[in-house]
Amino acid sequence: MSESDLDVRHAEKMRKKKEARDKILATKTIEKGLLIVHTGKGKGKSTAAFGMVMRAVGHGMKVAVVQFIKGRIETGEKAVLDRFADQVTVKRMGEGFTWETQDRQRDIAAARAAWDAAKEMIASGTYKMVLLDELNIVLRYDYLPLEEVVAFLRDEKPEDVHVIVTGRNAKDELIEIADLVTEMTMVKHPFRSGVKPQAGIEF
Amino acid sequence: MSESDLDVRHAEKMRKKKEARDKILATKTIEKGLLIVHTGKGKGKSTAAFGMVMRAVGHGMKVAVVQFIKGRIETGEKAVLDRFADQVTVKRMGEGFTWETQDRQRDIAAARAAWDAAKEMIASGTYKMVLLDELNIVLRYDYLPLEEVVAFLRDEKPEDVHVIVTGRNAKDELIEIADLVTEMTMVKHPFRSGVKPQAGIEF
Structure with a gap:
């Protein structure tokens, strides 16, 4: 096929794609705060959440970040x-869960304090977006009652607040009530070839 | 098991995990610029890349962003x-590829201009990180010769520069030479329940 035939065919294909896309978008009319989950073993869960936080900040929104793992x-x-x-309020969970401490009772207390702060910020009306970073890990270790967290996010999150939950091994009950769930899958990792964690990449 | 038994068992388990983790990290000694690919049909590809850019900025690095799709x-x-x-230089590919234009020759010219700018910035020594946002789409439409892009990233990218490529349908040849590849998989999407694209989430 000649270049100009390709051009014509391409323009037609793209026109149809755009038409289909516009048609779909026209049916999407609901605006609401979403419950978003980033999970999976791959990288990018917290990084994508951080990107969303920064984007929301760019839109002039107020955002809260609760870090459940230090x-x-x-x-x-x-x-x-x-x-x-x-615009951004950050709560770090004290001397909470880290690989260094290994003190379960202190971690449970810290998780509780962080969750109480998170609930307050979600309900406050101040923040348009709240990031619950690595909450999945805390739930996985049973540091917080899953039912309590799910019930709050399902029944008490204000309609207009976006909540993002990150961490591998998201609980099924959380995925069930979420609006948007993305799984980050590791296809290839530089550790395999001996590369160490580096600024800007891992931290 | 009693709470205090659980605590003891937990501390021991965590100690072993940390030991294993430290051991692995000790073998990771290479520091080098990575070729990173975010692909897959899920959300978060560009957002995680944007998060990495912002993190690098936080580390005081200079970063370039080339947007291949407008x-x-x-x-x-x-x-x-x-x-x-x-700290950040952003190149937008003129009136390049959009759903609105559908002019193949103009898109090819714009892709070429963006790629030339990208090569220059990667090779310049000025930037520690270069984001090639949605380059995968351009490659998928054959707007740039795949071999040229792969050869440059493999042979001419300076050793200390991180390059991030985003977009669904990453070419196998690109994945082959990449250091870190993450696939974002869509588990659940709010469009399904009629929710429209919203500020801070989709844009």
Whole structure:
């Protein structure tokens, strides 16, 4: 086929695609706060959530971030969030769960404190988006009652607030009530070839 | 089992996990610029890349962003990137590929211009990270010769520069030479229940 035939065929194909897409979008009229879950063993769960937080900040929204796991270095994110301190509130769960502490009772107490803070911020009317970073891990270790978390997110989250939950091994009950669930799958990882965690990539 | 038995068992389990993890990390000593690919049909490909860009910015790095597809509203990202104009250079591919234009020859020319700019920025020594946003789409439509792109990223990317490529349908040849590949899989999408694209979520 000649280049100009290709061009014509392409234009027609794209016109049809756009038509189909516009038609679908026209049926999407509901605006509401979503419950979003990023799970899976791959990378990008917290990073994509951080990207959503930054995008929301760019839209002038107020955002809250609750970090349920401490211990990973995240100086890059912190430096950026600090620049938007007027819009972003960050709660770090004290000396909570880390690979370093291994004190279950203290972790349970810290998870409870973080969850109480999270509930308050979600319900406050102040924030348009709340990120519950690594909440899935806390639920996996049974540091918080799953039923309580699911019931709150299902019944008490205000209609206009977006909540993002990250962490591998998301509970089925959470996926069940979520609006948007993405699984990050690892296809290839640099650790396999001896590459160490690096600034801007892992933290 | 009593709570205190659980605590003891947990501490021991965590100690072993940490030991194993430290052991693995100790073998990871190579520091190098990675070729990273985010692909798959799920959400979060560009958003996670944007998160990485912002994290790198937080580390004080200079970052370049080349957007190979225009047409989606991304005012939130733009507003944030503008705040860091001293560290981030953004190239948008003119009136390039969009659902609106459907002009194949113009799209090919725009893809070429964007790729030339990308190569220059990757090779410049100025940027520690370069995001090639939606390059996979351009490659899928054969707007750029795959061999040329693969050869450049494999042989001419400076050792210390991270390059991130996003877009669904990543070519096998690209995955083959990449260091880190993550596939975003859609588990559940709000469009299914009639929810429209919203600020902070889709754009």
